[in-house]
Amino acid sequence: MRTLIAANWKMHGDMSWATKPTDFDALLPAKDRLSIDILICPPLPFVAALSGNAKAANVFVGGQNCHAQISGAHTGEVSAKMLVSAGADYVIVGHSERRAAGETDADVRLKAAAAQNAGLVPIICVGEALEVRETGGAEEHVGAQLSASMPEDTQNIVVAYEPIWAIGTGKVASVSDISDMHAFIRAAVGPNVRILYGGSVKPVNAKDILNTENVNGALIGGASLEMESLAEISKAAL
């Protein structure tokens, strides 16, 4: 299974960041990373501009969200098909920052199916809040999220486990917590789905995380904004 190193830029950057895939390629040339996939998910206005440079650098591009419909009267929204037309290959769906703003499992499932129909690989995010983990309910919570958020066809999906309390906080789940949760998710999704870990992944902890069983890559926020740090994390996957 190919490791996927996925950068989630969230709401950071500007048009000048469209050259970052070229910078990344200079730090870690494509010929030296044949066994792993690199993905950058920039803010929407930069997807198209990034995708040309990304293709030349052997880097995939993705959206951070999509709508469940192909087109229509949905002001401010973007469809999976539009992302494809802008050069995207993947889309993140159900990130906890969007779930916190009201996105439900049912929404996430529809978005994931729409992504698949358009030819995108959806990265379906799941993860528990701190109080859920502290009361011992993490697996039950993640299991319920997964079964309600995954589309019927699980052929071409990626799942990202991102404990909410580890996102942007500098707190990383322990290797044993990651290992337990990823084994639990593996049992639910089968052998062929890539399972990413996300939550304060940095160059300093990437090797331990990426060497954990059933961890098939990482979804990286803060540490993905600088190409030096994204390249260091990627090297840990080689």
Ligand code: PGA
């Ligand atoms: P972080 O974000 O790496 O900054 O914790 C991860 C994410 O939200 O995908």
